[in-house]
Amino acid sequence: MKVHIKYYAKYRDTIGKREEDLEVEEMTVKSLLDLLRGKYPSLGGDKTSLLALNNKFQRDETKLSDGDTVSVFPPVSGG
Amino acid sequence: MVMDRYLSQIAVKEIFPAGQKVIESSSIVVVGVGGIGSAVAEMLVRMGIKNITIVDDDLIENSNLNRQAMFKESDIGLKKVDVARAELLRIDEEISINVIDQKLSFYNAEDILSQADIIMDGTDNYNARNVLNVVSFNLKKPWIFSAVEGTYGYVKAIIPGRTSCLSCFGYPDKGEGISCTIQGVIPSAVRAIASIAVTTAVKVLLEKEMTGDLLYLDVWKPSLEIMSIPRNDSCKVCGERRL
């Protein structure tokens, strides 16, 4: 199935793209994040990346569906 | 003189008619008087907040002056809370202002936050936000999470018992993070995030913000995203099924 991934904030620079479509097996939000960390080491540097599925934050075990949009945000700490 | 100060904001239908009274009778605590915190404190006092506590143990440095409201060259080396106090009193001499020259920690947070109607996050690290998140939940006090770096940032209202909290979506609960001076931040992003934080706080005080959505703003692109964050039953801070 196909999922649409959108990258935000510093990930746009470190990964070098704003969005992409990925062909993936059936998987959970957590396993998608693991897959992306393997593909893009710069994501792995953050212990916590925030993932929204169709503009709603989802728990790790939520299963992806064909056509889902997944948004990936880094944690931000400055003030 | 003060009577007509608020006419223009009272004319805004979202505030009129009762909102101004609510603002003026609310107690606010601003934790961290850096980029976001100094702008938030200044805006809220200008809008009519009469009872404010500011918390910070830092001194003013030259590297703060590109983005931190109220501080000037002649203030370098002075305590942020002392200068902020004097500046806020110059804006409105009738405010009651309480200054805490300390870092927020689990040792002092309950005392500092217990009188607040709302708490503003001007901190710059994960440890302090974790203290805010846990203690605000225990005290049932709403707080406004705000964070910024580069050209972007986040704002979210956290209302215990009603919205998700910071821990519900896995925001890191420990670490210093990377300081703005090293990480880089554009001053206009700081002000934009501070403005949204102030607006969100006013909405919470007027009971017009109940969602706790996470707002992401990038001032450079520019773009704005709003994501809903459901409450997490298993959240270790606020979850109903937490262990």
Ligand SMILES: [Zn+2]
């Ligand atoms: Zn929670």
